[in-house]
Amino acid sequence: MVVKTDIAEWIRREHRSIRELSDALLGEVRLIPRFNRDGWLDALRHRFSRFRVHLQNHFEAEEDGGFLEPVVECRPTLSPEVEHLRREHSEMSRWLDQILDELRSVGPDDELLLEDACHRIERLLSALKHHEDHENLLVTFVFSQDMGEKD
Numbered sequence: 001m002v003v004k005t006d007i008a009e010w011i012r013r014e015h016r017s018i019r020e021l022s023d024a025l026l027g028e029v030r031l032i033p034r035f036n037r038d039g040w041l042d043a044l045r046h047r048f049s050r051f052r053v054h055l056q057n058h059f060e061a062e063e064d065g066g067f068l069e070p071v072v073e074c075r076p077t078l079s080p081e082v083e084h085l086r087r088e089h090s091e092m093s094r095w096l097d098q099i100l101d102e103l104r105s106v107g108p109d110d111e112l113l114l115e116d117a118c119h120r121i122e123r124l125l126s127a128l129k130h131h132e133d134h135e136n137l138l139v140t141f142v143f144s145q146d147m148g149e150k151d
């Protein structure tokens with residue numbers, strides 16, 4: 001049996017580490033060097049690629065019994081909310097793939113394209129924050145209910 005407090009603690013830990021990775025990535029995309037971008041672009045590709053894997057594993061863990069299923073088990077009326085989160089996982093996962101492709105195809109002198117890729121990363125991080133805030137609210141709501149109570 002899944003213990004609610006374990007899930008709440010797990011999701012808090014996961015989201016904390018995603019927050020740290022997001023902040024580090026944001027720091028890089030907000031400071032595009034004016035010249036000599038080779039090293040910066042290599043570092044960004046590397047960081048983004050690791051971030052993508054981390055995030056896709058996180059989505060998979062949330063779907064694979066980590067969080068979403070127990071929420072529906074406890075609160076079946078929250079199924080639409082959970083489905084919405086699942087759809088966002090799928091879209092963000094495709095978004096991550098697209099941005100990585102873009103980062104691999106641009107060169108250090110492609111100023112406008114680099115700016116565009118960085119703006120897309122910022123928009124993705126903003127959507128991700130919204131998504132994670134939504135999950136935190138859901139966890140707080142479900143886990144603040146009486147343990148024996150069900151929909």
Ligand SMILES: [Fe+2]
Pocket residue numbers: 059062085089131135
């Ligand atoms: Fe999620």
Ligand SMILES: [Fe+2]
Pocket residue numbers: 015058062132135
């Ligand atoms: Fe999450």
